[in-house]
Amino acid sequence: MKQLLACLSALALLALGTAAATAAPVGSPAWSVHPLILFEGPGKAYDVTGEIEGQVRIYVDRCSKRWCHVHAGRAAGWTSLYNIAFGKVIRHPWQLAPIPYNWGGPGTVCLYEGHNFTGASFCAKAGTSVRDFLLLDTDNRYSSVRIEGNVSVDLCRDREFHSYCERVNDSRTSLHGFLDNNVSSMRVY
Numbered sequence: 001m002k003q004l005l006a007c008l009s010a011l012a013l014l015a016l017g018t019a020a021a022t023a024a025p026v027g028s029p030a031w032s033v034h035p036l037i038l039f040e041g042p043g044k045a046y047d048v049t050g051e052i053e054g055q056v057r058i059y060v061d062r063c064s065k066r067w068c069h070v071h072a073g074r075a076a077g078w079t080s081l082y083n084i085a086f087g088k089v090i091r092h093p094w095q096l097a098p099i100p101y102n103w104g105g106p107g108t109v110c111l112y113e114g115h116n117f118t119g120a121s122f123c124a125k126a127g128t129s130v131r132d133f134l135l136l137d138t139d140n141r142y143s144s145v146r147i148e149g150n151v152s153v154d155l156c157r158d159r160e161f162h163s164y165c166e167r168v169n170d171s172r173t174s175l176h177g178f179l180d181n182n183v184s185s186m187r188v189y
Contacts, residue, residue, distance in 0.1 A: 027059030027071065031085040038077025042067030049077040060084065101169050103189035107149020111142040111183065116173045118144075126151045128188045132159035142183045146171045156185045 035054040040046040042064045052058060058072040066081045105126035113119030122138060124130070133139040145153065145168055156165040157178060162185075164178045174180065 027061045028086065030058050030060050030070070032056050032058050032070075032072070032083060033085050034083050036070065036079040036083055038070070038075060038079055040077065042069075042078045046078065050075045052079075058084070060086075101152040101167055101189065102147075102150045103152055105149060105151055107147065107151035109151055109153045109186075109188045110146045110148075111155075111186070112144045112146065113141045115143050117146050117171075124186070124188045126188050128186075130186050131161070133184050133186075134159065139184050140182050143175055143180050144171075144173050145175065152189050154187045154189070155179050155183050157182045159184045161185050161187065 032052050032054050036052040036058070037048060038050045038052065040049050052070070052072045052075050056072060058070045061069040061071065061076075063069075063081060067078050068081050068084055069078050070076070070084065103126070108123055108125055109128075110117070110121045110123040112121045120138075120141075122136070122142070130136065133141070139159075142155075145155070147153065147168065147170060152167055152169045154161065154165050154167050155175070157163040166176060166179060175183070
């Protein structure tokens, strides 16, 4: 009797494990940028095995050079790497990710000698570049930055945009420790 119960328990666990394994998708998640033509092997010399619609979730099993083995539902086969997008959104491989910084103006960047936008200031518009604040007799003086409009600024510790640089997209009442009273060059975007 114990052997029968053990055998039935093992079969039940095996059935549950198989169901759980088939329910979870296998492979790296990706997107089909365009309708995918599926081939038996990595290249157009192989026979066509099927098709997957464009702009749907697919799973990549493996890749070889410029070809990847993918599947979606019951459709599976090899397709061109250039028709696959990896990531959270559908984006063609040659399309760049959006830049998370403001740029192009209109707008103004103002550097202030004191924290909380106090003291003497230096203001500039998009396209302005100061390679060395020492030439303006304002090197290593700025402690806060106010940004208004669609602009951002690179602030650097040394002249000619060397050493530590930071891209600032929003106003800051106090600059980062490496830049506080240490700004020697800047470029406004």
